[in-house]
Amino acid sequence: MQNKKSRAPRRPQTVQGLPSREDILQFIQTADGPSGKREIAKAFGLKGNEKIALKSLLKDMAEEGLIDGKKTAYHRMGGLPKVTVLKVVAIEDGEPVAEPESWEAEGEKPRLRLIEKKSQAALKRGDRVLARTEQTDKGWRAHPMKKLPARSEGLMGVVELDGAGKPWLAPVDKRVRQSAPIADLGEAKPGELVLAERVGKSERSGVKVVEVIGDPLAPGAFSLIAIAKYGIPHIFPDEAIAEANRAVDLPLSAEHREDLRHLPIVAIDPADARDHDDAIWAEPNGEGGYRAVVAIADVSAYVRPGGALDKEARKRGNSVYFPDRVVPMLPEVLSADVCSLVEGEDRAAMACHLTISPEGKVTGWRFTRALVRIAHNIAYEDAQAAVDGGSPPDHLANLWGAWKLLFAARTARDPLDLELPERQVRLNDEGRIEEIKLRERLDAHRVVEDFMIAANVAAAKALEAKTAPVVYRIHESPSREKLVNLREYLRTQGRNLALGQVVTPGLFNRMLKDIADDAERELVMEAVLRSQMQAFYGPQNAGHFGLALGSYAHFTSPIRRYSDLLVHRALVDAYRLEQPAPPKKLGLPDRTGLAERDRENLSQITDAISQTERRAMEAERDTIDRYVAAFLSERVGETFSARITGVQSFGFFATILGLGGDGLVPVSTLGREHFRYDEAAQMLVGADSGTRYASGDRLVLKLAEANPLTGALKFEVPGSEGGVERRGFSPPPREKTAPRQSRQQGKRGRPGNIRHQGRDRGR
Secondary structure, eight states: OOOTTTSOOOOOOOOTTOOOHHHHHHHHHHOSSOOOHHHHHHHTTOOTHHHHHHHHHHHHHHHTTSEEEETTEEEETTSOOSEEEEEEEEEETTEEEEEESOOOSSSOOOOEEEOOOTTSOOOOTTOEEEEEEEEETTEEEEEEEEEEOOSSTTOEEEEEEOTTSOEEEEESSTTOOSOEEEEEOTTOOTTOEEEEEESSSSGGGOEEEEEEEEOTTSTTHHHHHHHHHHTOOOSOOHHHHHHHHHHTTSOOOSTTSEEOTTSOOEEEEOTTOSOOOEEEEEEEOSSSSEEEEEEEEOGGGTSOTTSHHHHHHHHHOBOEEOSSOEEOSSOHHIIIIISSOOBTSEEEEEEEEEEEOTTSOEEEEEEEEEEEEBSEEEEHHHHHHHHHTSOOOHHHHHHHHHHHHHHHHHHHHOOOOOOOOOEEEEEOTTSOEEEEEEOOOOHHHHHHHHHHHHHHHHHHHHHHHTTOOOOEEEBOOOOHHHHHHHHHHHHHTTOOOOTTSOOOHHHHHHHHHTOOOHHHHHHHHHHHHHTSOOOEEESSOOOBTTTTBSSOBOOSOTTTBHHHHHHHHHHHHHTTOOOOOOOGGGOOOSOOSOOHHHHHOHHHHHHHHHHHHHHHHHHHHHHHHHHHHHHHGGGTTOEEEEEEEEEETTEEEEEETTTOOEEEEEGGGSOSSOEEEETTTTEEEETTTOOEEETTOEEEEEEEEEETTTTEEEEEOSSSSTTOBOOSOOOOOOSSOOOOOOHHHHHHSOOSOOOOSTTOTTO
């Protein structure tokens, strides 16, 4: 007797209208939705005995290995179900790319491009979706039906053992409150930092360790946590490294470039700068103004459209900066060497020539490909000291002279003036924390920033003059909803914001200048910042509200921002700055201008690099939080001067003055007294004593907890009084309640939408 596996398949009785195997496979492959028995029968108009015969035929096809699945949804064996769960594994050219979450067929998992609807929230790496799949001539595509809850969130943690010796995964994400049972420990040991994934559909199923990272408190661990948590690409493919090594051999001469090596161009950067995108030079023009050159690394000569380098740079979108390392957009042979404008070396540059009027207006500009030799690499502090000393060298004196004109024009333009402190983490040679402080804001920072802004404006206007594609840096004016929220909040502070007037940055500046009390000014400044929209990249100009500029692009940092590289390529095309084709032996693409796909659909890549920028900001901020918590972990129990940055019903958030460590004071630690939450005034009020804790209050807090792994801090009020430094103002009773402030905004007091200092020169 033949066994079931070896017997010949049953042949259904001949039934009129019954589709062939090929017809069924074609239907399953091309159907818009699930292809179950019911759908197949309906599609071919089958009834009665025909349905019975179809059931038998489908069973045979399954045994023959032609199809797989259940009677409610078949798919081709080895293929994808028509509806399945996908996981986003990358963002390429602005489009999310996904793989099936479950895959048991032979061969590699297929990669699918997800076609998002404009009404849906943008998908990011790690998201899970239920999607309808289809195979086209250009490969697999999928249409998301709904977003599913994350299964991998918080699955980085430290292995811990409970009293019974059972292993648990303690999360390093402060948003994840509970540990997860470890079902498969692998080779991990207690105390080690690991990556894990769930082993079943239920959280009770536990997790299995998939990668051991090591000591969670070792130097470099905090940045590794952020890299893994946010899915930041940090290992260059071999193809990209090989192409970078070949690009180093590109010939560099003055034959096809403007020779500017005779100019004493200087690069002014942070003392710890790891790459040097920009350098500046200026001299009087004899007419009360200046002529100036802003020289920017000519990255477009080395990173060409369509190559492996370009593909990897597009995926990364930007460099990510941590206290202990940089995850560069480009391999270090380019970012830290060949492209970097370092002292005494010939370098390829894109030169922006500016004419500055006596009034500080930029009245002319032109762009060239140049050959430069940087005269000096100078730290901000050293440049400032040389100028403050009274006898600076001519090249610095000229830069400061030109800047004073630019600054006068900037003052007249009246851009948003928010001085936001930036925390600086200094590490010793062993990678341990030596100092955390707020970075000092010098005129030297403003000098470089204003030259960069001038060059960025010139780049945008130069491309507009040629009706060429522009990657704009866009900062829209505040939405009416945000302005209404701001008005309601200001009313609780006894201040008024009239919405009938044209809202300009100057309006906010005047509001802040009218506040004499420093603590209250800081409070209103943070409220103004929360009212701002988030800056982004896009091909349609909407101006830059914060800088009070009508046209603005990012041109000055192509080593670390893909947006700037795209602007360089557009200038190459618009002003015919193409270089001769490289030697064939280098195997590099011929052109350095814009790729055709970017020219036709610029919004695709601008959406993608806006997302990678936000990812980098969150990763950098999380890492600084961890360093601050580690720095403070040995000072638990000490008291610190702090300021309340946000209030919620469950407690208030505060930051340590001069350090920036943010933490929570739970309302449960304020004693037995009941505290009422005044949402409009952003205040907690004691029912019996009348004690108030409001945003902006300065007080002394005791550090109760500091968790370096999550970056979380917890404070307590020492004693019942709390040491609150009152501002001498009691808000009037309110009839209308302002909209609830988000916990994230309450905690940080800032949405991170305008980055101001350090390497974000020219915003």
